[in-house]
Amino acid sequence: MDIFASMQRLGHEQLLLSHDPSCGYLGIIAIHDTTLGPALGGTRFWRYESTDAAVTDALRLARGMTYKAAVAGINLGGGKSVIVGDNTRVDREVLFRAHGRFIETLNGRYITAEDIGTSPADMEYIKLETDHVAGLLGLSGDPSPVTAYGVYVGMKAAAKHRWGSDSLAGKSVAVQGAGKVATSLCQYLHTEGVELTVTDIDGEKVKRLVAETGAKAVSPEAIYDQPADVYAPCALGATINDD
Missing domain, CATH: 3.40.50.720 (NAD(P)-binding Rossmann-like Domain)
Known part of the structure; x- marks a missing residue:
């Protein structure tokens, strides 16, 4: 997969990868466009067949979020993140806190929420490491x-x-x-x-x-x-x- 060619073809601004060996965390954040504001998009937790498949999914989903925000007329851009692994994993706190730390490195450029394989409870773990998360228990919750x-x-x-x-x-x-x-x-x-x-x-x-x-x-x-x-x-x- 030619990552730069894919980003140029679809108009993406950033693609970031992170690994935390202490808990087996493998994460990807794709930011498509921040013209209207910080990128918003959920975190998908899935066992992808390859790294290329995970990157392709993150890029595709981030682009879709740009269009959703624009059509809705809200001041947000498009982004998406994926965690590569088994989403039935029980010890979720260490994994999602690692994801939260990854998100925090972007200083508000990307805001996450739920997607396939994640829940409001997982967002609470992310919240322990960053404020750039939505879909929390007792607030917007499950979308x-x-x-x-x-x-x-x-x-x-x-x-x-x-x-x-x-x-x-x-x-x-x-x-x-x-x-x-x-x-x-x-x-x-x-x-x-x-x-x-x-x-x-x-x-x-x-x-x-x-x-x-x-x-x-x-x-x-x-x-x-x-x-x-x-x-x-x-x-x-x-x-x-x-x-």
Whole structure:
């Protein structure tokens, strides 16, 4: 992977890597654009297949955060961080405090929050080392329900544009992923009378969604072939691409 070529092609300002051997911490922070303000973006904790895959994900996600902030009209830029490893790890304090120290070296240029594999409790550990963190317990907390609601109303807006009505009743939606955002989204859709098809690499999460919403479960590979009015990619991302 030619890192500088990737940064130049996508317009990134910074890419930083950190290693703390005392706890096995491997972290990456990508900053895409700070024209409007400090970069905001969550911390993703995932077992990537390679360092290149982790860097690619961080760069892609940081760029997306720039656009989100700009569209929302808020004075923030786009950034993202990833921790490479097993997100089921139990001894999380040492890991997330190491991540907090890494963030603190940027002196407020990057602000983090939750993403896949992390929680408000993890943000509390980061807070012990830096003030540049959001999504704390008792404050903004877990952003997943709000994210899901944004996806839901976005679907309704798209439906009105496509079919002349924002009602989703009777429509079919294929949801890729069964995590926090997908679960809240499926609850909104189920309440409105949507026919749901769901998938996830975690079979237990799929079983729970099926029990709660009556959704049809399919394998991760089969989700792309399902007849549906709407496709909702709520997994790791980058599933809608040129291929």
